[in-house]
Amino acid sequence: MDIHVRERESRVPSRRQALCVGAALVTVPAGILALVTPTPGQAAPVPDPIFARIAEHKRQMAPVQACDTTRDGEDRLAELCDLADDAFVRVLETVPTTLPGLLALVRYVREATPDLALGMQETEEGESFEGLFLASLETSLDRMIAEARA
Numbered sequence: 001m002d003i004h005v006r007e008r009e010s011r012v013p014s015r016r017q018a019l020c021v022g023a024a025l026v027t028v029p030a031g032i033l034a035l036v037t038p039t040p041g042q043a044a045p046v047p048d049p050i051f052a053r054i055a056e057h058k059r060q061m062a063p064v065q066a067c068d069t070t071r072d073g074e075d076r077l078a079e080l081c082d083l084a085d086d087a088f089v090r091v092l093e094t095v096p097t098t099l100p101g102l103l104a105l106v107r108y109v110r111e112a113t114p115d116l117a118l119g120m121q122e123t124e125e126g127e128s129f130e131g132l133f134l135a136s137l138e139t140s141l142d143r144m145i146a147e148a149r150a
Contacts, residue, residue, distance in 0.1 A: 048101030053091045054108050060087040061112075088112065089123050092132035096140045105140075109133055 064080045092109075096102040109118070118130035 046097070048096055048098045048104075050091070050094050050096040050101040050105050053087075053094045054104060057084065057087040057091050057108075057112065060084040085121075089129070089132065092129055092136060095136050095143070097143070099144070102137070102140050102144075105133075105136065 060080075061084050064077070064084050067077045067080055069077050091105070091112075094105075096105050113129075118133055119128050121129045123129070123132070
């Protein structure tokens with residue numbers, strides 16, 4: 001029986017490591033749950049912007065998945081991929097404002113990038129997708145914890 005071992009050349013944390021951090025964050029203090037459960041008489045919460053960004057990326061991915069390079073050409077596929085990548089960067093840059101939004105971001109990153117190490121892709125400015133993802137998670141949790149303590 002052959003055993004295949006995948007070796008990484010990059011020293012950037014893997015997608016799996018980033019997702020583990022995100023999953024660990026789901027075990028936040030119970031006091032934060034109060035942030036997502038409105039009390040009677042409380043104004044309706046503002047929708048979490050992450051859900052709109054995820055929907056936008058899904059819309060941008062549909063033409064990529066439907067593209068036929070024999071009919072549409074490689075240039076068209078590259079153009080569609082650039083648009084989808086830009087939408088994915090906007091997903092990663094968006095800071096979730098609720099626990100359901102935070103969970104949706106973690107789940108969507110796992111769903112949208114099953115075979116892609118986030119540390120291997122970069123924005124045009126040179127920031128890794130993984131760095132954007134972790135920064136959004138950190139900022140979101142910082143804000144939620146500060147609100148719960150207030």
